[in-house]
Amino acid sequence: MTVGAGGGADMSTQQARSALGRYGEGLAARRLTEAGLTVLERNWRCGRTGEIDIVARDGDVLVICEVKTRRAGPFQHPADAVTPAKAQRLRGLAQRWTQEHGGAPPGGVRIDLVTVLLPRRGAPVAEHLRGVA
Numbered sequence: 001m002t003v004g005a006g007g008g009a010d011m012s013t014q015q016a017r018s019a020l021g022r023y024g025e026g027l028a029a030r031r032l033t034e035a036g037l038t039v040l041e042r043n044w045r046c047g048r049t050g051e052i053d054i055v056a057r058d059g060d061v062l063v064i065c066e067v068k069t070r071r072a073g074p075f076q077h078p079a080d081a082v083t084p085a086k087a088q089r090l091r092g093l094a095q096r097w098t099q100e101h102g103g104a105p106p107g108g109v110r111i112d113l114v115t116v117l118l119p120r121r122g123a124p125v126a127e128h129l130r131g132v133a
Contacts, residue, residue: 024069
């Protein structure tokens with residue numbers, strides 16, 4: 001990563017990462033919809049606490065979905081990016097979302113992950129992992 005005079009990542013690197021993330025989130029939302037879930041909200045922000053990529057409903061279960069998109073290569077699998085600290089943060093965000101939206105539904109809350117791998121050639125591969133945290 002290139003670091004500019006301001007100490008942050010180079011703008012083109014940030015823009016590319018942001019575009020990659022948006023693309024992966026779009027694929028993830030379609031994948032969830034195809035699996036029968038209803039997407040309720042995307043990119044819900046909670047002050048400095050963080051962001052929920054996708055909030056969805058799976059029957060009477062509220063689904064908080066993290067999306068991890070990576071280009072194929074010799075790097076870690078996208079699922080490896082959900083560390084115990086990240087899982088704890090997602091649980092806290094889920095609690096905040098339910099507090100602000102009238103409480104948890106009868107089926108409770110589940111935290112899922114959609115991984116999106118972009119190969120050098122061919123179609124992207126999206127995998128929906130249920131109940132990861």
